[in-house]
Each structure stands twice: as C-alpha cells, then as structure tokens.
Amino acid sequence: MDLKEKLLSSFLVFENQVDIDTYVHDVRNDAIKIFEEKGFPTKKEEAWKYTSLNKILKEDYSVFPQQENALEYKDIKKYFIYDIDTYKIVFIDGKYSSHLSQTTHDGIDVCLMSAALTKPKYRILIENYFNKAATKDSLSSLNTAFSSEGAYIHIPKNKLVEKPIQIVHFSTGNESATMLQPRNLIVVGENSHVQIIERHQSLTNNPVLTNSVTEIFANKRAIVDYYKVQNDNSNASLIDNTFIKQKQESVASVHTFAFGGKLIRNNLNFYQQGERIDSILKGVTIIGEKQHVDHNTLVHHIEPNCESHQDYKGIFGENATGVFNGKIIVEKEAQKTNAFQANNNILVSDKATINTKPQLEIFADDVKCSHGCTIGQLDESAMFYMRSRGIPEKEAKALLMYAFSNNVLSSVKIPEIKQRINKIIANKLGVNLGFDL
Amino acid sequence: MSKYTEDDLREELKTKEYEYGFYTDIQSDTFPNGLNEDIVRAISKKKEEPEWMTDWRLEAFRVWKDMTEPEWANVHYKKPDFQGISYYSAPNSKPKYDSIDEVDPELLATFDKLGISLDEQKKLAGVAMDVVVDSVSVATTFKKTLAEQGIIFMSISEAIKEHPELVKKYIGTVVPQKDNFYAALNSAVFSDGSFCYIPKGVKCPMELSTYFRINQAGTGQFERTLVIADEGSYVSYLEGCTAPSRDENQLHAAVVELIALNDAEIKYSTVQNWYPGNAEGKGGVYNFVTKRGLCEKNAKISWTQVETGSAVTWKYPSCVLKGDNSVGEFYSIAVTNNYQQADTGTKMIHLGKNTKSTIISKGISAGKSQNSYRGLVQINSRAENARNFSQCDSLLMGNECGAHTFPYIEAKNKSAKIEHEATTSKIGEDQIFYCNQRGIDTEKAIALIVNGFSKEVLNKLPMEFAVEAQKLLEISLEGSVG
Numbered sequence: 001m002d003l004k005e006k007l008l009s010s011f012l013v014f015e016n017q018v019d020i021d022t023y024v025h026d027v028r029n030d031a032i033k034i035f036e037e038k039g040f041p042t043k044k045e046e047a048w049k050y051t052s053l054n055k056i057l058k059e060d061y062s063v064f065p066q067q068e069n070a071l072e073y074k075d076i077k078k079y080f081i082y083d084i085d086t087y088k089i090v091f092i093d094g095k096y097s098s099h100l101s102q103t104t105h106d107g108i109d110v111c112l113m114s115a116a117l118t119k120p121k122y123r124i125l126i127e128n129y130f131n132k133a134a135t136k137d138s139l140s141s142l143n144t145a146f147s148s149e150g151a152y153i154h155i156p157k158n159k160l161v162e163k164p165i166q167i168v169h170f171s172t173g174n175e176s177a178t179m180l181q182p183r184n185l186i187v188v189g190e191n192s193h194v195q196i197i198e199r200h201q202s203l204t205n206n207p208v209l210t211n212s213v214t215e216i217f218a219n220k221r222a223i224v225d226y227y228k229v230q231n232d233n234s235n236a237s238l239i240d241n242t243f244i245k246q247k248q249e250s251v252a253s254v255h256t257f258a259f260g261g262k263l264i265r266n267n268l269n270f271y272q273q274g275e276r277i278d279s280i281l282k283g284v285t286i287i288g289e290k291q292h293v294d295h296n297t298l299v300h301h302i303e304p305n306c307e308s309h310q311d312y313k314g315i316f317g318e319n320a321t322g323v324f325n326g327k328i329i330v331e332k333e334a335q336k337t338n339a340f341q342a343n344n345n346i347l348v349s350d351k352a353t354i355n356t357k358p359q360l361e362i363f364a365d366d367v368k369c370s371h372g373c374t375i376g377q378l379d380e381s382a383m384f385y386m387r388s389r390g391i392p393e394k395e396a397k398a399l400l401m402y403a404f405s406n407n408v409l410s411s412v413k414i415p416e417i418k419q420r421i422n423k424i425i426a427n428k429l430g431v432n433l434g435f436d437l
Numbered sequence: 438m439s440k441y442t443e444d445d446l447r448e449e450l451k452t453k454e455y456e457y458g459f460y461t462d463i464q465s466d467t468f469p470n471g472l473n474e475d476i477v478r479a480i481s482k483k484k485e486e487p488e489w490m491t492d493w494r495l496e497a498f499r500v501w502k503d504m505t506e507p508e509w510a511n512v513h514y515k516k517p518d519f520q521g522i523s524y525y526s527a528p529n530s531k532p533k534y535d536s537i538d539e540v541d542p543e544l545l546a547t548f549d550k551l552g553i554s555l556d557e558q559k560k561l562a563g564v565a566m567d568v569v570v571d572s573v574s575v576a577t578t579f580k581k582t583l584a585e586q587g588i589i590f591m592s593i594s595e596a597i598k599e600h601p602e603l604v605k606k607y608i609g610t611v612v613p614q615k616d617n618f619y620a621a622l623n624s625a626v627f628s629d630g631s632f633c634y635i636p637k638g639v640k641c642p643m644e645l646s647t648y649f650r651i652n653q654a655g656t657g658q659f660e661r662t663l664v665i666a667d668e669g670s671y672v673s674y675l676e677g678c679t680a681p682s683r684d685e686n687q688l689h690a691a692v693v694e695l696i697a698l699n700d701a702e703i704k705y706s707t708v709q710n711w712y713p714g715n716a717e718g719k720g721g722v723y724n725f726v727t728k729r730g731l732c733e734k735n736a737k738i739s740w741t742q743v744e745t746g747s748a749v750t751w752k753y754p755s756c757v758l759k760g761d762n763s764v765g766e767f768y769s770i771a772v773t774n775n776y777q778q779a780d781t782g783t784k785m786i787h788l789g790k791n792t793k794s795t796i797i798s799k800g801i802s803a804g805k806s807q808n809s810y811r812g813l814v815q816i817n818s819r820a821e822n823a824r825n826f827s828q829c830d831s832l833l834m835g836n837e838c839g840a841h842t843f844p845y846i847e848a849k850n851k852s853a854k855i856e857h858e859a860t861t862s863k864i865g866e867d868q869i870f871y872c873n874q875r876g877i878d879t880e881k882a883i884a885l886i887v888n889g890f891s892k893e894v895l896n897k898l899p900m901e902f903a904v905e906a907q908k909l910l911e912i913s914l915e916g917s918v919g
Contacts, residue, residue: 046509332836347851350818356846358857365833365863375816375848375855 031144038138061179133243147183173204248274288317341371497614497624596632630661666701695730721748734760755784773806782812802838
C-alpha cells in the first residue's frame with residue numbers, strides 16, 4: 001500500500017476519534033478530498049520541477065504515533081536555545097510533552113493546537129483564523145486533514161512578549177519510520193511583538209518525514225520575528241509550509257537556517273493585505289553530502305506602498321542540491337511597491353548542483369522591483385591574501401563563507417540564536433575560529 | 438531610403454491608430470484544409486523533393502500526431518485548429534497590381550513611415566517590377582558575388598534539390614523533428630525557407646537577408662531556415678520583413694537552425710513585426726518559433742531580436758555551446774501594446790569548457806499587454822569556467838499591463854560564474870518633466886526614453902535595421918501614454 005492510500009484510509013480512523021461537531025471537522029473533510037484528488041506533487045508540476053519526493057515517500061511511515069515517549073531534559077538540552085529564558089512548546093513524536101514545555105495563559109496564550117481546536121472558548125478565533133491563510137495545495141491540505149496538534153499562540157493587542165517562544169518537535173525513532181504533521185497557528189494582535197524559534201529534531205537515524213503547516217496572522221502594526229533552525233540528521237526530511245498574512249504597517253520576518261536533513265522543502269508565503277507593510281525573508285543554506293534543500297518563496301504584494309526584502313545565501317558541497325524558487329507578484333493596485341530579491345550561491349564541489357529561478361510577475365507600473373542572482377566561487381585573491389598572512393586554507397575558506405552569509409546573520413535580533421548558528425556553521429565547516437563572529 | 442524627420446513623426450503621432458492590415462484576393466494554389474500523411478506527401482511531391490526528404494517529413498508528422506501543444510507559456514489564446522488550416526498555399530506568379538497607384542495608399546504610407554524605398558515598396562506590395570527597378574536582377578547580381586566566394590544562399594527547396602548532401606547532413610541536427618510540438622509540425626509541413634552555407638574561412642561580404650527573397654519564393658507560414666557557417670567563416674544574417682506584413686494565416690511556426698563549426702561566427706538579427714491584432718485584441722498572428730544554434734569549438738552565435746508584432750509570441754532563440762571556448766549572445770527587445778502577449782527569452786546550454794554567454798533582454802509593456810521573459814542558463818558538469826551574465830529589464834507603461842520574468846538557472850559545475858539581474862520600473866515623471874521643460878512633448882519624450890532604454894540592444898543591430906527598429910518602437914507604442 002503506498003503512502004497516499006495509507007493516509008486516506010487512516011483519515012477515516014482518525015476522524016472518528018476526534019470531535020465531529022466542530023467547524024474544523026468540515027475543513028478536514030474538504031482538505032482530504034483535495035489531497036485525494038491531487039496526490040503528492042511530482043516533478044511534472046512547475047513548483048516541484050527540481051525536487052522529487054519519490055524517494056522519501058517510499059518509506060513505510062507510521063502515520064500515528066503508537067506510544068508516548070518520555071525524554072530527559074538533560075539529553076536534549078542542546079537542541080534548545082537554553083541560555084535564555086523562553087516559553088517552550090515541546091512535542092515528542094507529535095504528542096505534547098508537558099514536563100518539557102513551559103506554556104502560559106497569562107495575558108497571552110502560548111499553548112496547544114489540540115486545546116484550541118476542542119475548547120469552546122477558542123472557537124471564534126479558530127473559526128476566524130484556522131486554515132484561512134493556508135493554500136489549497138496538496139501537501140498543505142494533507143496537513144489540514146490531519147491537523148490535531150501543534151503550537152497555538154495568540155497574542156492580544158498591545159502586548160510585547162518578553163520571552164521568545166521555542167517550538168521544538170522531537171522524534172524518538174521508536175518506530176521504524178514516522179510521519180509527523182504538526183499544525184501551528186499564530187495570531188498576533190495590533191501593536192504586539194513576538195519572537196518565535198522553531199526546530200524539528202530527530203534523535204535516531206530512523207527516517208522521519210515532517211509535513212508541517214504554520215499559519216501566522218500579523219495584525220496592524222504587529223511585529224513578528226520567526227526563526228527556523230533546520231539542522232536535523234541525515235534521514236529526516238521536512239516539508240515546511242508557512243503562510244503569513246499581514247495587515248497594514250506590520251513587519252514580519254522569517255529567517256531560515258538550513259544546514260541538516262535529507263530533504264528540506266520550505267514553502268514560505270507572504271500575503272500583504274494592507275498598506276506600508278514590510279516583509280523580510282532571509283536564509284542561509286550550507287549543505288553537503290546528498291542533501292537537498294529547496295526554498296520556494298512567494299511574496300504577494302496586494303496593496304500599495306509595501307516593501308519586501310529577500311536575501312538567500314547558499315553554500316553547496318559534495319553531492320548537495322540547492323533549489324531557490326522565489327516569486328514576487330505585484331498586483332496592479334500595489335503601486336509604489338519596493339520588492340527586492342537576492343539569491344547568491346557558492347558551489348564548492350563539482351558534483352553539487354544549484355537550480356535557481358527568481359521570478360517576477362508585475363502588473364503595476366509605479367514600482368521598484370529587482371532581483372539578482374549569482375552563482376560563483378570563493379574569491380581567489382581574497383584566499384591568497386589570507387593564506388599569505390598565515391591563515392590555513394580551511395580557516396580562510398571558512399572566514400570567507402562566514403563573510404558571505406553575514407548579511408543574513410546580522411539581521412538576527414536574538415544574540416543567542418546568532419551564537420548558536422555560528423557554532424553550527426563552524427561545526428559544519430569543520431573549523432574552530434576561536435572567536436565569535 | 439526616404440528622409441524621415443521629426444515633423445513626419447509628429448504627423449504620424451497625430452494619426453491615432455494605424456491599420457497595418459491589408460488584404461488582397463489573389464489566386465493561389467491552395468490545398469484542402471486539414472493535415473494527414475497524404476497532405477504531407479503531397480507537399481513534398483509538389484516541391485519535387487527526393488524520397489529521403491518525404492520520409493523525414495513523414496517521420497516528423499507521426500511524432501507530431503501524438504504530441505500536445507505546450508501550455509507552460511504565460512500566454513492565453515484560443516488554440517488554432519490544426520485541421521482547419523490549409524498547409525500549402527503558394528501565390529501564383531501573377532502580379533497583384535499592375536502599378537503602384539493601385540496599391541492601398543494606407544499601406545504605402547506605412548512603408549513611407551518606415552523609410553522603405555519606392556522600389557522595395559513595390560516589391561513588398563506585390564507590384565510587378567519594370568526592367569529598371571527589377572530587384573530580381575539585383576538579387577541575381579548578389580548571387581553572383583556570393584557564388585564567387587563559394588557561398589550558397591538559396592531557398593531551402595532549391596537547396597534540397599541542388600545540395601542534398603549538405604541539407605541531409607545538417608537538417609534536424611540542432612532542432613530535431615520531435616523537439617517540440619511546433620517544431621514537429623514545421624518539420625512535417627514546412628513550405629519553404631532559406632538555406633545558407635558559408636565555406637571554410639570565408640567572411641561573407643554582405644549582410645544576407647531573407648528580405649529580398651520573401652516574395653519571390655513565396656514563403657508561407659512554416660518557414661525553415663538552415664544556416665551553416667563552416668570552419669573560420671563569418672556571416673551576418675537578417676531575418677524578417679521590417680514592413681508590417683499582414684499574415685492571413687494567423688499561425689506562424691518557423692524553425693531556424695544555425696550551425697557554427699569551429700572558429701565560425703554567425704550573427705542572426707530579427708526584426709519581427711507581424712500583424713499584432715487590432716486595439717481590441719482581435720486577430721493577429723500567433724508566432725510560435727523555434728530557433729536554436731549550435732556552437733562548435735571557438736565558435737560564436739549572436740541572436741539579436743526586436744519583437745514588436747504578433748498577437749502571441751512564443752520564441753526562445755537558444756545557443757548550445759558544445760565546443761570549448763564558444764560564445765553565445767542574446768540581445769532582445771520585446772514590445773507589447775494593446776492585447777499583445779509575448780513569452781520570449783533564450784536558452785544557453787553550456788557544455789564545453791570556458792564557454793561564455795551574455796543575455797540582455799529588454800521588455801516594454803503598454804496597454805493591456807503581457808510581456809514575459811523566460812530564460813534558461815544551464816551549466817553542465819563538464820563545462821569548466823563557464824561564464825554567464827544575464828540582465829532583464831522591464832519597462833511598464835500604465836497599470837493594466839504586466840511584466841514577468843521566469844529565469845531558470847541550473848549550475849552543476851563549481852567553477853561556473855553566473856550573474857542574473859532583473860529590474861522593473863516605469864518611465865520616471867522626473868524624466869518626462871525634464872524633457873517637457875526643454876520643449877519636448879510627452880509622446881516624443883517617451884519615444885526618447887524608450888530608445889535610451891533599448892539602446893544596448895539596438896546597437897547590436899546592423900545600421901539600417903537599427904534605424905527601422907527604432908522607428909518601429911515608436912510606432913508600436915503610439916498612443917500608449919496614459
């Protein structure tokens with residue numbers, strides 16, 4: 001039985017377990033129909049031209065976690081940003097782990113999707129926001145159909161959330177192969193500010209496929225900072241679908257750090273539904289072996305006077321494949337739009353591949369839109385300069401790569417995350433520079 | 438060429454809309470509508486082709502039958518009914534008019550506008566030539582000069598008969614019959630086209646052009662062009678009629694194959710101005726063209742195109758950089774107005790070492806038109822030190838048109854250096870204001886700015902073409918200032 005059939009038959013079992021009177025019930029049923037019709041995307045689809053899911057779909061994934069697994073904090077501490085105080089929402093094999101988490105209902109809601117979906121007091125919010133940003137593509141629909149658990153964050157008006165929120169998904173690998181479908185909903189009220197860090201981590205080498213959907217709503221003048229740390233082990237694959245709807249004068253930024261994992265596909269979509277909005281999309285990708293990272297971004301400029309800034313850097317070694325597919329749409333009402341997109345890549349191996357497709361679709365005339373894309377190598381004269389001053393080759397290379405990705409790192413607002421990323425990069429490049437950059 | 442002054446332009450700009458189209462009911466030798474193996478055989482027979490050519494056509498037809506039309510392009514149009522078209526239509530030799538006075542004065546005015554000489558006007562309008570201005574003889578003298586150098590320049594039908602060994606060797610090597618839907622269709626039914634062979638080490642002394650030949654050979658909607666530049670040779674080839682030509686056939690599916698052998702250079706320039714349909718988007722030509730060049734060692738192919746006509750354009754002149762140190766270039770201006778749609782760009786396939794490619798694409802959209810750039814730069818794993826520079830600029834006029842870019846960049850070699858930039862903007866109010874202040878009216882100012890915007894590409898055109906192209910740009914954008 002292939003994965004699609006398995007998912008379709010499990011859906012019947014799953015849907016009987018949960019409350020069938022809710023609004024979400026209908027949404028799930030509609031979503032499974034879409035998935036049934038469309039199936040998993042193939043390379044024949046333009047958006048999946050360079051990324052094939054065939055290999056990772058062959059595994060015999062268990063769709064529902066069979067048992068609850070406990071983890072000791074000391075064993076997994078290193079996967080958290082532990083040096084600062086944060087709220088934590090932790091999941092183990094898709095199930096909420098209360099003793100590792102630190103949630104709150106004090107003025108803000110930092111809690112669980114399962115609670116929000118079932119408790120009557122969240123009903124209005126769920127009806128107003130749930131599945132209102134996600135598109136009807138097959139993978140998002142699949143997630144919608146199985147949506148039951150994830151993070152639910154609701155920040156009311158005029159709140160500055162003092163501590164960042166960490167969302168961490170662990171998979172223990174107790175089953176031979178696991179498929180996870182977390183669903184996050186984040187609603188940020190007017191004038192509020194929140195910082196969120198998301199990470200997916202598997203603890204063994206058993207294959208894991210995560211098909212995650214995150215919906216973010218940034219209301220008027222809200223500020224949302226979202227950091228995605230993707231440094232999973234080499235058998236874990238991640239399809240991350242993020243949808244962000246912004247209202248006027250809001251600022252939303254998403255930083256994606258893709259270092260690990262077998263296959264990562266980031267579908268990052270911004271919809272600007274108001275004036276004077278700023279959207280920021282940044283990413284650093286450093287991969288090797290047979291890793292595959294695909295960034296698929298969309299910025300939809302719908303109203304006038306908005307901005308968007310995209311900056312993706314990639315370093316590809318060994319047999320790695322990088323894909324960047326950035327799309328900017330400027331509707332004809334969206335006059336005075338400023339949209340920038342840059343995608344710079346370095347290939348360090350002859351077997352690595354980079355496919356990039358920066359795409360502009362513009363229907364308004366009074367706009368400033370530009371995109372730039374480069375593929376190149378490390379500057380030889382810069383290498384020579386450092387080598388001639390006694391810096392070993394490896395370190396010199398690493399320094400240049402740091403410098404290359406620094407544009408993205410410099411806009412990270414939480415210093416601890418920056419340090420952590422620096423450490424991962426140093427590790428990845430196999431150097432110890434002995435100082436923080 | 439007649440003198441063209443600012444006053445003329447001002448005069449033209451006053452006449453709001455220009456009807457390029459003209460229709461003449463001429464007797465012609467036409468096949469019944471539809472396409473099947475018999476029709477393909479009949480076309481081949483009509484052209485007295487050898488058996489291998491008939492088989493080649495049939496092979497293409499069989500592939501085409503099972504193909505479907507490509508739908509990935511960013512254009513929307515009503516699909517032509519391929520069984521509703523007559524695949525062979527040669528005008529008979531009888532002149533359309535006996536003297537220039539009978540020709541539609543509107544048409545002549547258009548020619549004047551473009552600065553085409555009276556002789557050429559007669560020729561283009563299908564007027565019988567008197568002895569003095571017989572350009573047929575002019576063409577013959579050209580042929581003589583060319584023949585002295587060993588250059589073969591003739592229609593492809595003639596070439597199939599006279600130089601079968603060359604045609605057989607090269608036809609379909611760059612654009613195979615099954616390459617795509619339209620290429621397959623063209624391979625099966627091509628009516629005529631040009632064939633050009635430049636022998637080793639010869640620099641072609643003049644710009645070769647299909648211009649002189651277009652009526653004489655009666656090229657139809659399915660042209661096939663094959664240009665072969667042997668080792669160390671050079672040729673500059675101009676394609677297309679710069680005069681507005683109303684194509685009754687609605688569908689134009691040409692194939693152009695260029696082969697540049699070691700150290701050869703081919704420069705291929707096109708000014709395309711087929712009937713774009715009227716201001717409401719009715720009518721117009723569907724231009725679905727496959728153009729591709731193959732570069733051997735140290736060879737260079739340069740495509741330059743100015744696209745102002747056609748209702749729908751689907752065209753990607755490409756370079757396969759097979760040999761080491763080969764160079765591919767693509768310079769393009771695509772202008773769309775009213776309801777025109779253009780999806781055009783290039784493919785640069787880097788296979789050899791030290792290969793270089795440059796892409797400069799300028800898109801100008803006005804009215805309710807859609808203008809897309811679609812390009813592919815592919816660096817294969819053995820293409821050491823490949824270099825590419827791409828620049829795609831779009832200019833938008835009004836907020837009802839669209840500009841799109843779809844650049845695909847695929848690199849499989851670490852020594853590759855690729856740069857791609859794209860910008861989209863409109864004509865700045867400050868620029869217009871600057872011109873207005875100095876007594877240049879808005880329409881003229883726009884023409885000036887558009888010319889500046891397109892300069893990089895216009896400079897690549899042969900002189901006479903550049904002048905005409907510049908005027909074409911102005912005419913195409915007439916009345917688009919909002």
